Amino acid sequence: MSNVYIVDTTLRDGEQTAGVVFANEEKVQIAKMLAELGVYQIEAGIPTMGGDEKEAIKKICKLNLGVSIMGWNRAVIKDVEESIDCGVDAVAISISTSDIHIKHKLKKDRDWVLKSMVDATRFAKKHNLYVSVNAEDASRSDMDFLIKFAKEAKEAGADRLRYCDTVGMMEPFSIYEHIRRIIDEVGIDIEMHTHNDFGLATANTLAGIKAGAKYAGVTVNGLGERAGNAALEEVVMALKYIYKNDLGIKTNLLKEVCEYVAKASGRVLPLSKTIVGHNVFAHESGIHTDGVLKDSKTYESFSPEEVGLQRQILIGKHSGRNAIVAKFKEYDIDLTPEQAEEILKRVRSLSVQLKRSLFDKELIYLYNEMREEKIKDVNLQNNI
Numbered sequence: 228m229s230n231v232y233i234v235d236t237t238l239r240d241g242e243q244t245a246g247v248v249f250a251n252e253e254k255v256q257i258a259k260m261l262a263e264l265g266v267y268q269i270e271a272g273i274p275t276m277g278g279d280e281k282e283a284i285k286k287i288c289k290l291n292l293g294v295s296i297m298g299w300n301r302a303v304i305k306d307v308e309e310s311i312d313c314g315v316d317a318v319a320i321s322i323s324t325s326d327i328h329i330k331h332k333l334k335k336d337r338d339w340v341l342k343s344m345v346d347a348t349r350f351a352k353k354h355n356l357y358v359s360v361n362a363e364d365a366s367r368s369d370m371d372f373l374i375k376f377a378k379e380a381k382e383a384g385a386d387r388l389r390y391c392d393t394v395g396m397m398e399p400f401s402i403y404e405h406i407r408r409i410i411d412e413v414g415i416d417i418e419m420h421t422h423n424d425f426g427l428a429t430a431n432t433l434a435g436i437k438a439g440a441k442y443a444g445v446t447v448n449g450l451g452e453r454a455g456n457a458a459l460e461e462v463v464m465a466l467k468y469i470y471k472n473d474l475g476i477k478t479n480l481l482k483e484v485c486e487y488v489a490k491a492s493g494r495v496l497p498l499s500k501t502i503v504g505h506n507v508f509a510h511e512s513g514i515h516t517d518g519v520l521k522d523s524k525t526y527e528s529f530s531p532e533e534v535g536l537q538r539q540i541l542i543g544k545h546s547g548r549n550a551i552v553a554k555f556k557e558y559d560i561d562l563t564p565e566q567a568e569e570i571l572k573r574v575r576s577l578s579v580q581l582k583r584s585l586f587d588k589e590l591i592y593l594y595n596e597m598r599e600e601k602i603k604d605v606n607l608q609n610n611i
């Protein structure tokens with residue numbers, strides 16, 4: 228598999244999540260974090276919105292973060308001028324290619340789409356910008372027209388084509404076919420930009436990459452329109468562990484970046500959020516904890532430290548003896564097999580009463596309670 232480049236659009240599509248707004252300083256901070264993480268390109272926002280949006284993009288450009296900064300534009304020359312005014316080195320020039328959008332949203336025809344895209348692309352290239360031509364709603368477009376669009380984009384100087392699964396209705400097998408066909412017939416670099424309406428955004432991005440796409444458009448925590456986009460943390464780790472393609476991203480910073488974006492966006496990370504959720508390395512079931520204690524690879528795809536997390540062994544209703552013994556060892560208490568068995572019974576009963584796993588303090592309490600009962604029994608037997 229050839230090299231894959233991460234294009235992060237947390238500051239553009241991520242902020243388009245209904246109800247989400249980043250403060251300007253948060254946009255700047257997120258850009259700094261993404262640069263430190265090692266992404267290839269940051270889509271920083273939409274310059275033609277003006278005001279704060281433009282100010283934040285200008286600030287990000289001035290930081291010289293050592294990564295490409297892209298401004299998002301409609302296929303409108305005035306939009307591209309606003310991007311140039313911000314100091315970006317790259318522009319996204321977006322226009323719909325599906326008939327649904329062309330007829331009902333733009334109220335134009337295919338020729339108008341081609342001409343608008345070509346004019347805006349030529350204009351941007353004249354200003355020495357890197358250009359991604361974005362085919363919005365590509366996945367619902369007539370493939371022959373999409374091929375024509377991609378060919379004209381290439382001829383006009385586009386550096387890549389963004390294939391947008393705008394409403395997230397593709398599945399990996401068909402997306403593979405689409406991407407292969409565009410690459411074979413046009414020979415243009417492709418960026419995958421997928422949405423998660425059916426929970427397939429990451430899978431679709433991976434399928435596109437397998438077909439030869441070189442760029443993965445992602446957002447932190449999978450923020451984005453409706454159900455969101457492919458999540459940066461998922462795509463990076465899946466590429467590393469499923470496709471054995473390490474992009475050199477500083478994955479140990481992922482947890483910190485995801486938490487920052489969660490706070491800035493007001494969208495909390497679920498405990499079991501893939502890759503970075505607080506509990507994705509928490510084990511409670513007896514068979515799992517026993518395996519993990521013997522060799523963590525038995526039930527973990529990668530080590531928690533790799534993404535800035537820590538492993539947790541929880542003791543609760545589903546625990547087994549080995550986990551109990553290991554937990555008490557942490558407190559320098561060596562349980563006999565009988566004691567471990569007895570504590571396990573008490574753990575199960577208390578867990579069901581409380582409907583949760585137990586805190587370490589509660590375990591020590593159970594241990595002390597068991598010992599006191601034993602002493603009482605011995606005293607009774609000895610008539611003391």
Ligand SMILES: CC(=O)SCCNC(=O)CCNC(=O)[C@H](O)C(C)(C)COP(=O)(O)OP(=O)(O)OC[C@H]1O[C@@H](n2cnc3c(N)ncnc32)[C@H](O)[C@@H]1OP(=O)(O)O
Pocket residue numbers: 240243273275276300301302303321322323332333334343363393452
């Ligand atoms: C799928 C996506 O994520 S696309 C990105 C979507 N992001 C956003 O919309 C967030 C930022 N958007 C905005 O701030 C505003 O919508 C602006 C500045 C872009 C435009 O604002 P307005 O001029 O007030 O127009 P409004 O938003 O009401 O309508 C969009 C107009 O752009 C046109 N348009 C939409 N997409 C494109 C395109 N890719 N290329 C050219 N024109 C387009 C629409 O047809 C409509 O034109 P009309 O007014 O002639 O009917």
Ligand SMILES: O=C(O)CCC(=O)C(=O)O
Pocket residue numbers: 240319320321322361362363364389391392393394420422
């Ligand atoms: O990236 C684009 O230009 C298109 C907008 C988008 O986010 C999408 O189509 O999903």
